[in-house]
Amino acid sequence: MSQLPAIEQPNLIGTQTTPACPSCGHSELAVFYQVQNVPVHSCLMMPTQQEAREFPCGDVVLGVCSQCGFITNVAFDASHSDYSPIYEDQQSFSPTFNSFAHKLATRLIEKFDLHDKEIVEIGCGKGDFLVLLCELGNNRGLGIDPTSINGRVQSQAADRVEFIQDYYSEKYGDRCGDLICCRHTLEHIHQTAELIKTIRNSIGDRLETTVFFEIPDMGRVLKEQAFEDIYYEHCSYFTPGSLARLFRHAGLEVEDLYLDYGDQYLMIEARPVATPSTKIHPAEESVAQLLQEVQHFTTQISTKLDYWKQHLAEMRSQxxxxxxxxxxxxxxxxxxxxxxxxxxxxxxxxxxxxxxxxxxxxxxxxxxxxxxxxxxxxxxxxxxxxxxxxxxxxxxxxxxxxxxxxx
Structure with missing residues (x-):
């Protein structure tokens, strides 16, 4: 594993051997940040305090690929992944979030004429957004997620929505809708290229299918040293450039690439193409620009962490x-x-x-x-x-x- 040049920061780890970049296959990643002994899941709610305190822990060791700009936890162990119905990450109890979701659903329906259509959502959670798309556009939906719970979300469209409590894989390749939607799931997937290629293979020659993904924007995390957005389940971190490069590599052409929700979320809209696309979206940063942001993060993160440690210590002492x-x-x-x-x-x-x-x-x-x-x-x-x-x-x-x- 190589180290980024000219980076001086206390969290740098020594040279190690790691697997190839899960996004592009490049053989070297440069480590720039680590947090040790953190819970391997943040949203599995424990019934007792003892079980919570004894919860399994692992390390976060972020490495960046100098070829495509993808950032991943090189210490991630997929055997810790345990997504089940007790995984509780539903955000729809917030009016702020619901307003955003409603605007997003309306935008997608209007832009891609999603009326009386088939929608597949990969990683649908408890199904809030899929149900909303089906309500607003009179669509039919399929949600695939190991944490889904039938009946959690009450809706008039319930009879038009099917949930499968499972991980998405090639066995669902024949379930391809007019829209394939995936929100806040890709960051939980270690083998990112494998997932996007599986989706592309499922589409086949149905080139009118729209693919929409929403994930946290790592660009903001780097700029703001938002350490609270770095945790074990998130083994994969994307910026606009690295996300677009992944989609093009898998045979999808980027139609739009933008930020939303206070610039916290990164959105990509893409279409399958018969021949590889070379179209670069204006929102994409270069790998060189991304590496500069990584350098900025490493020089500033200690100051950010020290501020919060001092603030909490002072409040407690008072x-x-x-x-x-x-x-x-x-x-x-x-x-x-x-x-x-x-x-x-x-x-x-x-x-x-x-x-x-x-x-x-x-x-x-x-x-x-x-x-x-x-x-x-x-x-x-x-x-x-x-x-x-x-x-x-x-x-x-x-x-x-x-x-x-x-x-």
Whole structure:
């Protein structure tokens, strides 16, 4: 494994031998960041504190490919993957998120004339978005996800939606819709090229099929040193350039490439082509530009981590009460990366399916936001700034006066 030139930062790891880049097959990746001993799942809610504290852990060791710009956890062990119905990552309890999802669904339906069509969603979760597409466009849907639960989402379109509790693979190659949709799943897949090629093979010569993917944007993570968005389940990290290169390599032409949801999410719209595409989208950065962003991250990340460690230590020394709003992956990464779980005695979440459960690797019980009326925190740390207005409104309605800050 090579090291990036001119990078000086304390987290650099020595030279190792790793498998080829899962995205392009290049033989060397340069390691630039690591976090040791983090829970291998962030959204598997544990029934007891002991089970949560004894949850299996692994290491995050990020390496970047100098050929295509793909970033991956070179220490990832796929045997830890355990996606099941108790994996709880549903976001549709937030009005902010629901508004975004509705606008996105409407956009896709209008742009690609998705009316009375067949839609396949890979990694559909509990099915919220697939059901929405079927409701708004009178479409028929197939959702494939090991965490899906029939009946979780109530809808008039329920009789037009089928869920298969399984991982997507070539055995579902004959289930190809007018739209193949995949949101916040590719980052959980280690063999990324294998998945995209499987999708392309399933499409065959049906060249009018649209492929839509949505994933976290690694470009923002690098620019903002957003360490809370780096965790074990996310073994694959993409920027616009590396994502577009992956799709072209698999036989898909990029039609659009853009950011949304406060520039946190990276979207790609593509079509299958008979011959390899060479069309470069204006939003793509070069590999050289990506490597510069990696260098920037490595020079700034220690400052970001030290700030939060110091802030939490000062608050604790002053006897201040801190609450974290949001118990998902960002929360787990925030606490375990900083190693300051003891400074946080309260974690709340609006998802009722999380209440009374315990955070893996942390052991903190997840409570309803209503608990803050009793707890009366001096500060609420919001795990995603896009929800600050929504959260402030809820706090005001509950009569909780506190300082609200976003990581």
């Amino acid at each position: 006897g201040k009460r801190i609450a974290v709003w949001g118990s998902g992956s960002k929360c787990v990464a925030f606490l375990t990366t900083l190693g300051t779980q003891a400074a946080i005695n309260c974690v709340v979440d609006i998802n009722p399916h999380r209440h009374g459960r315990f955070i893996p690797g942390v052991g903190q019980e997840i409570r309803s936001p209503q608990f803050l009326k009793e707890y009366q925190p001096d500060e609420v740390i919001v795990m995603n700034a896009i929800y600050c207005s929504e959260i402030q409104q809820m706090l005001d309605q509950m009569g909780v006066s506190t300082r609200v800050i976003a990581i």
